[in-house]
Each structure stands twice: as C-alpha cells, then as structure tokens.
Amino acid sequence: MNAPFGRRRCEVSEVRDSGGYRLFSLLDREGPEPLPGQFYMLATVDRWAGQGERPFLPRAISVAETGPAATGSRLDFLIEGIGPGTDRLCGLQVGEEVWVNGPLGNSFLTPRELTPGAAGAILVGGGIGIAPLALLRRSFGERNIPTRVLLGFRDQAHSGGLDDLFRCCEVGLASEDGHVGHRGYVTDLLAAMLAGDDAGSAAVYSCGPPAMLEAVRALCAERDVACELAMESPMACGYGACFGCAVPRPDGTYMRLCVDGPVVRGEQVAEVAHA
Amino acid sequence: MPDFCGISLAHPVINASGTYDAIAARQIFGDALLEDFPFSAFVSKTITPEPRAGNAPRRIWETPAGMINSIGLPNKGLEGFLAEDLPRLAELPVPLIVSVMATGRPEFSRLVEAVGDRDEVGAIELNVSCPNVHSGLIVGEQPGETEALLETLRPLTAKPLIVKLTPNVADPAAVAVAAEQGGADAVSLINTLKASAIDPVGGDPALAAGHGGLSGPAVRPVAVQQLRAVVAATALPAIGMGGICSGADAREFLAAGAALVAVGTENFRDPRAGSRVAAELAEGTRGRSGPAPVLDLK
Numbered sequence: 001m002n003a004p005f006g007r008r009r010c011e012v013s014e015v016r017d018s019g020g021y022r023l024f025s026l027l028d029r030e031g032p033e034p035l036p037g038q039f040y041m042l043a044t045v046d047r048w049a050g051q052g053e054r055p056f057l058p059r060a061i062s063v064a065e066t067g068p069a070a071t072g073s074r075l076d077f078l079i080e081g082i083g084p085g086t087d088r089l090c091g092l093q094v095g096e097e098v099w100v101n102g103p104l105g106n107s108f109l110t111p112r113e114l115t116p117g118a119a120g121a122i123l124v125g126g127g128i129g130i131a132p133l134a135l136l137r138r139s140f141g142e143r144n145i146p147t148r149v150l151l152g153f154r155d156q157a158h159s160g161g162l163d164d165l166f167r168c169c170e171v172g173l174a175s176e177d178g179h180v181g182h183r184g185y186v187t188d189l190l191a192a193m194l195a196g197d198d199a200g201s202a203a204v205y206s207c208g209p210p211a212m213l214e215a216v217r218a219l220c221a222e223r224d225v226a227c228e229l230a231m232e233s234p235m236a237c238g239y240g241a242c243f244g245c246a247v248p249r250p251d252g253t254y255m256r257l258c259v260d261g262p263v264v265r266g267e268q269v270a271e272v273a274h275a
Numbered sequence: 276m277p278d279f280c281g282i283s284l285a286h287p288v289i290n291a292s293g294t295y296d297a298i299a300a301r302q303i304f305g306d307a308l309l310e311d312f313p314f315s316a317f318v319s320k321t322i323t324p325e326p327r328a329g330n331a332p333r334r335i336w337e338t339p340a341g342m343i344n345s346i347g348l349p350n351k352g353l354e355g356f357l358a359e360d361l362p363r364l365a366e367l368p369v370p371l372i373v374s375v376m377a378t379g380r381p382e383f384s385r386l387v388e389a390v391g392d393r394d395e396v397g398a399i400e401l402n403v404s405c406p407n408v409h410s411g412l413i414v415g416e417q418p419g420e421t422e423a424l425l426e427t428l429r430p431l432t433a434k435p436l437i438v439k440l441t442p443n444v445a446d447p448a449a450v451a452v453a454a455e456q457g458g459a460d461a462v463s464l465i466n467t468l469k470a471s472a473i474d475p476v477g478g479d480p481a482l483a484a485g486h487g488g489l490s491g492p493a494v495r496p497v498a499v500q501q502l503r504a505v506v507a508a509t510a511l512p513a514i515g516m517g518g519i520c521s522g523a524d525a526r527e528f529l530a531a532g533a534a535l536v537a538v539g540t541e542n543f544r545d546p547r548a549g550s551r552v553a554a555e556l557a558e559g560t561r562g563r564s565g566p567a568p569v570l571d572l573k
Binding site (some may be wrong): 002004005006052056058173214235239259267 | 293294295296298299300302304305307308311328329330331332333334335337338339340341342344346351453481493540542543544545546547
C-alpha cells in the first residue's frame with residue numbers, strides 16, 4: 001500500500017527509557033500498517049534546528065513495532081541520541097507533534113522466497129539495529145516461520161530495547177564487555193549456529209552497525225547462506241529525490257537505499273563500508 | 276496564470292532540477308502525486324549524453340540551515356532517458372522542462388536536438404553551472420563560453436532555452452547578459468554554492484568528492500542578491516531559487532524580480548512543499564490573513 005502523499009503530523013502517545021536508548025510511540029491516523037524493515041522520515045514540528053541551526057533535515061528511522069490504536073495505529077521507534085536529530089527525538093514528550101513521511105522503503109522476503117531450501121530464519125541484530133528485527137520476528141511468528149534470534153551489544157549502556165522489544169521470545173545474546181551472554185561478537189554466535197545447521201536450511205536477516213553487517217554478509221557468502229541486510233545510509237528525503245543514500249553495488253553502480261532498500265540481499269551490495 | 280516563455284502555468288512555483296524524482300515519487304505515493312502535483316511545471320534531473328553512475332558516497336552533509344551535496348549527476352544518459360523516463364514524465368499533469376548538460380558543444384547540440392524534437396518537452400534548461408562536474412563549471416563561469424554555447428544551440432530548437440546560472444562567479448549578471456546575447460529565452464538561478472565541510476570524526480573532508488554544493492535556507496540572501504543583479508542587467512525572465520521554504524520566501528524572490536520561483540532542498544523535507552508554497556503565496560496575494568511577516572531583529 002502506498003504511503004500517504006506528503007508529510008503529516010503525528011502526536012507522541014508514549015515515551016520511555018529502554019536500556020540506554022529511548023522508545024517513543026506515535027499515533028498515526030492516516031498511514032497504512034508498516035512492513036518490517038520500512039522506515040519513516042521524522043522531524044519534530046517544534047524546535048527542530050535546536051543545536052547550532054541543526055538538525056535541518058528529517059531523520060530516517062526504522063519502525064520497531066506497530067499495533068492498532070483507538071484512532072489509527074501506533075508506531076514505535078527506538079532511538080539512540082548520537083547527534084542533533086536523534087538527540088531531539090530522544091527528548092520528545094507525550095503530546096508533542098512529529099512530522100512523519102512514510103512508511104518508506106521495502107521489506108524482507110521470507111526464507112523460502114530467498115532460497116528454496118530454507119525453512120527457518122536467523123535474525124542477527126546489533127545495538128540500535130535490533131529495532132526492525134522486532135517487527136520482523138513477530139511477522140515471521142505470525143506466519144509460522146521458525147525463527148531464532150541472536151542479538152549483540154557493545155555494553156550495558158548500549159543494550160536498550162531488549163526487554164521492551166524481545167520480551168516474549170528466546171534470544172541468544174552476546175556483549176563485547178561480557179555483561180550479558182557470550183563475551184564477544186554476535187557474529188561468533190551466528191558462525192556457531194550456521195556450523196551446527198544443515199547447509200541452506202535457514203536464511204539470515206541482519207541489522208546493526210556496518211562492521212557487523214559486513215561480517216554477517218561475508219560469513220553468509222562464505223557458507224552460501226542467503227541473507228538480507230537492513231542497511232543505513234545518509235538520507236535527506238527518503239523518497240528517491242535527493243540521491244544522497246547511494247550504496248555501491250558489486251558492478252560499480254549505485255543503488256538508492258531509500259527506494260531500492262533499505263533491505264538488500266547480501267549479493268546485491270559490494271562490501272559494506274565501515275570505518 | 277503565469278505565462279512563462281509562452282507556456283501557461285497554473286501557479287508560479289516549479290521545482291529545482293535534481294531535487295525531485297517524479298517517477299520514484301509516483302511509485303512510492305501512487306497516483307495521489309498526480310492528483311495534487313506540487314509544481315506547475317516539472318524540471319527533470321540533468322540528463323547527460325551517456326549514462327552516469329554518480330559520485331561515490333558520502334554524497335550529502337547537513338549544515339546549519341542547509342546541506343552540501345556532491346551527487347555527481349547520476350542519470351540514464353540520453354537514450355535511456357528518452358526510452359524509459361520521458362514517457363513516464365509525459366504522464367505528469369504539468370509541462371515538462373528537461374535539464375541537460377554535456378562537456379562540449381557537439382554533445383550539447385546532440386542533447387538539445389534530441390530533447391527538443393520531442394513533443395512531450397515544453398522547454399530545455401541548460402545546466403552550465405553544476406559545481407560537481409568540472410566541464411559544467413567552465414562554461415557557466417565565462418560569459419564568452421556561455422554566449423558561444425547559446426549561439427551554437429539556439430538554431431537547433433524552437434523550444435525555450437533556459438540557462439541555469441552558477442553563483443560561483445564574481446559577476447553572475449555578466450553571464451546572464453551573455454546568455455541573452457546568445458539567444459537564451461530565460462535564466463534560472465541560483466545553482467548551489469561551492470562548499471566543503473570537514474568531518475569532525477577523523478578530520479577529513481566530509482564528502483567523498485571533497486567538496487559539493489550548498490543549498491537550503493542558508494543560501495537564500497545570496498540568491499536574492501544575485502537575482503536582483505541579473506534582473507537589473509537583462510530583460511530575460513528569471514526563475515528564482517535558493518532556500519525557498521514558504522510562501523513568504525517565494526514572495527521575496529518575486530519582489531526581487533523573479534518571473535517564477537523554484538523549490539529545491541525543501542522538497543527533501545516536505546514532498547508537497549511546492550503545493551504548500553503555492554498555496555501560501557496565493558493566500559498572501561489575495562490579502563487573506565496569513566502569518567504576520569517575520570521582521571528582522573525583532
């Protein structure tokens with residue numbers, strides 16, 4: 001279903017801390033229900049441009065969960081304040097209004113759509129990137145697709161969203177500081193899981209920091225496992241106008257992540273650029 | 276109803292080239308885009324003779340009240356545009372202006388002849404001012420080069436030729452006069468201002484290309500001044516642009532002498548910015564109660 005044409009005002013209905021992050025909900029009276037992986041362009045109606053005349057552009061944020069509300073639908077977003085835009089969104093209060101454009105971008109395929117032999121899904125999330133996997137997990141659950149979840153965090157301060165978004169399912173955990181689960185990377189858990197699986201029996205879905213996505217992409221490519229990555233790229237508009245969110249394809253051309261993604265198959269991208 | 280070079284338009288607000296992809300927008304928003312199309316004419320992204328992939332990322336960087344971009348004119352090339360994009364752009368409910376750019380006069384001629392031959396095209400904008408591509412900068416920076424280019428292109432089509440002026444010169448009015456002498460029908464200004472930013476993490480240039488073009492409200496006063504200078508120096512109608520976000524902004528450009536105004540970067544923040552600016556402009560023109568003008572230093 002198409003996104004409504006133009007930006008609209010949505011009211012903040014709930015805000016709370018979630019680990020080191022913030023979780024806020026918007027009441028959307030107009031938009032269709034978002035699909036897992038889709039995102040919205042968000043900017044506060046008041047006091048956007050609060051830090052040295054920034055932010056100027058809206059911020060592209062993936063939806064973490066959604067559900068029916070009395071007069072529309074509820075959209076949940078998980079936010080980590082790392083700049084003027086995300087700081088402002090972290091400071092949202094109930095009753096404030098947010099400019100919303102979306103839902104935008106594509107969604108994930110099922111394991112069987114990705115590769116005929118795959119019956120199950122392995123979700124691999126890192127840090128703030130766990131957000132879109134929450135909606136994906138529920139969506140696969142409703143379709144009876146066996147789904148295993150692996151999540152990794154840097155440290156306690158960067159492990160928000162876990163209790164709020166993955167409360168109801170079993171999750172394999174890793175943390176770099178060892179405060180929870182395996183001490184190390186979530187990709188260690190993925191490598192062990194893939195080694196124990198029958199070849200090609202599951203497809204991998206991942207969202208997280210670029211270095212993690214590249215590790216997941218490389219691991220899956222090495223083992224011939226189908227994977228989809230929910231990526232991020234600097235985006236001014238979210239609807240194909242600015243051509244800012246270019247991501248290199250293996251053939252040297254570029255895709256616009258907002259219209260060709262944000263979910264891309266592992267083989268559709270060149271190495272995921274990371275510092 | 277503004278008349279622009281013989282083209283009748285529903286209102287004076289169009290888009291700046293390269294700031295709206297009507298084909299992608301229709302895919303995302305559906306036919307609602309056509310039912311309330313934001314602009315009274317649609318200006319395409321710049322077409323070059325051969326396909327271009329565009330610049331390596333990073334391509335955009337947010338700045339105070341604006342942004343810097345170095346997109347690098349990704350496009351399908353002339354043949355791809357004519358075959359794939361033009362039929363879809365022809366479905367838009369407004370006249371079409373096609374932006375073209377080439378590195379030399381023979382290639383420019385090929386573009387103008389091919390695009391000018393198509394009935395779907397209402398006018399042609401000559402991109403001689405894109406700061407991201409070296410060759411474009413050279414023509415638009417020099418009155419002699421600009422006049423010579425127009426003299427070459429003028430006989431090739433009956434369609435109106437609009438010259439997009441670069442702001443990155445000491446005297447844009449001199450280039451506008453040269454365009455007029457070469458046979459241009461109109462000018463549009465400003466293109467983006469050459470700009471750089473340094474990434475605070477690492478201390479390297481923020482954009483992969485090293486520099487780009489600044490746009491957004493930050494450039495508006497520069498645009499207003501250049502528009503005034505150009506309008507004073509030529510009789511050509513001018514399309515004014517540079518940081519227009521509201522009807523009040525558009526009114527400023529019209530008061531400074533613009534025949535039409537174009538919305539650019541604001542489209543990124545609001546996909547219907549064109550309709551909103553046009554509506555706010557109409558409200559003000561009819562003298563309805565709108566927001567009070569924002570006064571300087573008050």
